[in-house]
Amino acid sequence: MSKKSRSKLWFLVHSWLALPIWFFVLIVCVTGTLAVVSQEIVWLANPDIRASKPSDDAQPLSFDQVIAAIKRDEPQVIVRSIIRPDESHFALMVGLSYPDGRSVDAYANPYTGALQGISPAFDFQQFTRALHGWWLVPFTNGYSWGWYLVSLLGLPLLASLVTGLVVYKRFWKGFLRPTLRIRHGARIFWGDFHRLSGIWSIWFIAVISITGTWFLIQAILGDNQISISSEPIVPVIAREKVPLSAPGVPAPMIALDDAIKIATQRIPGLEATFAFLPLNAYSHLQIGGRGWYPLMFQTAQLNPYSGEIAVSHLLSDRTALEFVTESMRPLHTGDFGGLWIKLIWAFFGLVLSMMVLSGLLIWTKRTALATLNAFKREAKTQRQPVPTPALRAETSETH
Amino acid sequence: MSRVAAKPSSPLRAWWLKWRFHINILLLLVPLGFMPKYFADAALFRGDAGIGERVAGDIQVGPWSLTLAEFRNEGPRPDPAGPMKAFNAALCATCAEQVKATYLRIGKPRSLRAAGVIFFGTPYRMGAIVPVPERTPIDAELWVTMEGWDGTMHQGSIPLSQASPATIAWLNKQGVKP
Numbered sequence: 162m163s164k165k166s167r168s169k170l171w172f173l174v175h176s177w178l179a180l181p182i183w184f185f186v187l188i189v190c191v192t193g194t195l196a197v198v199s200q201e202i203v204w205l206a207n208p209d210i211r212a213s214k215p216s217d218d219a220q221p222l223s224f225d226q227v228i229a230a231i232k233r234d235e236p237q238v239i240v241r242s243i244i245r246p247d248e249s250h251f252a253l254m255v256g257l258s259y260p261d262g263r264s265v266d267a268y269a270n271p272y273t274g275a276l277q278g279i280s281p282a283f284d285f286q287q288f289t290r291a292l293h294g295w296w297l298v299p300f301t302n303g304y305s306w307g308w309y310l311v312s313l314l315g316l317p318l319l320a321s322l323v324t325g326l327v328v329y330k331r332f333w334k335g336f337l338r339p340t341l342r343i344r345h346g347a348r349i350f351w352g353d354f355h356r357l358s359g360i361w362s363i364w365f366i367a368v369i370s371i372t373g374t375w376f377l378i379q380a381i382l383g384d385n386q387i388s389i390s391s392e393p394i395v396p397v398i399a400r401e402k403v404p405l406s407a408p409g410v411p412a413p414m415i416a417l418d419d420a421i422k423i424a425t426q427r428i429p430g431l432e433a434t435f436a437f438l439p440l441n442a443y444s445h446l447q448i449g450g451r452g453w454y455p456l457m458f459q460t461a462q463l464n465p466y467s468g469e470i471a472v473s474h475l476l477s478d479r480t481a482l483e484f485v486t487e488s489m490r491p492l493h494t495g496d497f498g499g500l501w502i503k504l505i506w507a508f509f510g511l512v513l514s515m516m517v518l519s520g521l522l523i524w525t526k527r528t529a530l531a532t533l534n535a536f537k538r539e540a541k542t543q544r545q546p547v548p549t550p551a552l553r554a555e556t557s558e559t560h
Numbered sequence: 561m562s563r564v565a566a567k568p569s570s571p572l573r574a575w576w577l578k579w580r581f582h583i584n585i586l587l588l589l590v591p592l593g594f595m596p597k598y599f600a601d602a603a604l605f606r607g608d609a610g611i612g613e614r615v616a617g618d619i620q621v622g623p624w625s626l627t628l629a630e631f632r633n634e635g636p637r638p639d640p641a642g643p644m645k646a647f648n649a650a651l652c653a654t655c656a657e658q659v660k661a662t663y664l665r666i667g668k669p670r671s672l673r674a675a676g677v678i679f680f681g682t683p684y685r686m687g688a689i690v691p692v693p694e695r696t697p698i699d700a701e702l703w704v705t706m707e708g709w710d711g712t713m714h715q716g717s718i719p720l721s722q723a724s725p726a727t728i729a730w731l732n733k734q735g736v737k738p
Contacts, residue, residue, distance in 0.1 A: 188588065258685055264684075284602070297594040301637065405710055409709065444680065
């Protein structure tokens with residue numbers, strides 16, 4: 162096959178990669194973009210999750226102080242967990258258990274401990290993530306088939322990137338001479354747009370497609386019970402390590418703030434941002450947060466009666482492979498460095514959505530014709546090569 | 561436009577060329593179809609409709625009691641470790657402080673060490689996932705063991721047929737003879 166017809170073939174492959182399911186791909190891109198900033202969207206819409214300061218010099222409360230404030234306002238409620246979000250403008254997320262059997266997330270003011278509201282039944286953040294992540298298909302036995310459906314898109318996306326760069330010859334010149342012709346008709350404009358946004362999104366498309374493909378691998382591994390985790394499986398606390406006490410008097414536990422102190426001493430550089438309280442008398446108290454590497458969490462599980470650390474899972478415990486695989490999710494979601502990273506991710510998510518759309522517009526205006534011609538050529542068994550101006554214009558180096 | 565791209569050589573190919581863009585519609589119908597299920601599940605996890613899909617009843621366990629519910633009104637789910645059935649429970653209002661731990665098992669446990677799976681959660685809402693051997697007799701009992709803070713132990717039971725009719729139906733389907 163000649164060099165020219167090979168590049169034409171690449172071009173057709175590129176054109177047809179996402180096509181029969183273009184609208185599905187588009188919606189996955191759009192919901193992914195929304196999911197990146199879903200927490201921020203909820204922040205704008207719902208005052209309950211804002212961390213309003215009662216006064217300028219207000220100091221954030223410790224976790225024990227927050228629990229005490231919640232207990233004061235609602236003595237019946239049991240606090241199951243506290244999470245301090247990465248960004249200080251978000252309220253604390255506390256997991257609460259109510260006597261009527263409800264188990265809900267609520268928002269507590271980090272400065273006063275006041276419960277500002279309970280997460281609504283329609284949780285926009287969870288919903289966009291479920292829609293983007295597994296297309297709302299329920300998990301019944303292992304991973305949902307919706308998860309496979311969405312994560313499979315990582316492969317054509319990666320292939321689109323590669324074939325796109327192959328057919329866009331000397332694409333690096335596009336960085337130096339950006340071209341976006343507005344007054345030459347829709348076809349030219351969308352073509353320029355597709356190429357220009359494509360080269361500036363190379364890194365992003367690579368990140369999203371590789372991490373997306375990882376989700377596919379993760380599901381395959383998970384469904385075949387293959388684990389690559391070095392995280393120890395934590396048994397319940399041994400019977401003899403839970404003190405006996407008088408009937409009706411629960412054995413006293415150490416203060417949560419003391420537990421955080423112990424965990425912080427044990428794990429250098431740990432900034433404890435979440436605590437999961439014991440789930441029964443034989444269950445550990447879990448403290449965790451990020452360390453020097455912002456893409457992963459470190460955790461410690463403590464005996465809540467003695468403060469003894471039973472297990473810890475530190476950055477240094479991770480294998481090199483885990484550094485790669487555990488970084489995949491934060492890299493995909495952009496949730497590892499605060500608001501600005503999320504905004505960058507959301508911007509490029511929007512650009513990627515536009516690339517799906519512009520790709521389709523280009524296709525409707527031209528590729529259908531090019532494919533028709535390619536088929537005709539084949540039918541004529543190379544008697545006479547039929548000129549395909551549209552294709553030639555696309556795959557040529559100059560514009 | 562693309563329909564004229566190729567002279568359909570086989571019915572399958574013609575069908576594909578004609579309908580390929582309708583895959584989009586099918587794919588979009590998937591989340592729409594699952595949406596009611598998604599919101600029902602979200603409510604179930606939040607406990608908006610109580611501790612489980614089907615409340616089986618109260619079980620007296622010595623001086624204490626609990627309300628047992630099937631998390632989902634269905635038979636055991638497959639798991640690498642064998643079929644598993646999820647139950648939820650709430651302790652009686654006065655015994656929340658008294659009970660150190662609650663366990664669940666099919667068949668009477670011989671000792672506290674063999675009391676079965678431990679419930680995780682708060683006294684208001686806790687859950688346990690019990691292995692259901694495929695050869696479980698359909699007149700089996702579901703046993704609850706409770707342990708006090710001083711180490712005292714009490715037991716109570718409920719017929720499996722009352723705790724989970726769906727599990728009995730599942731066992732019958734597995735071919736277990738009464």
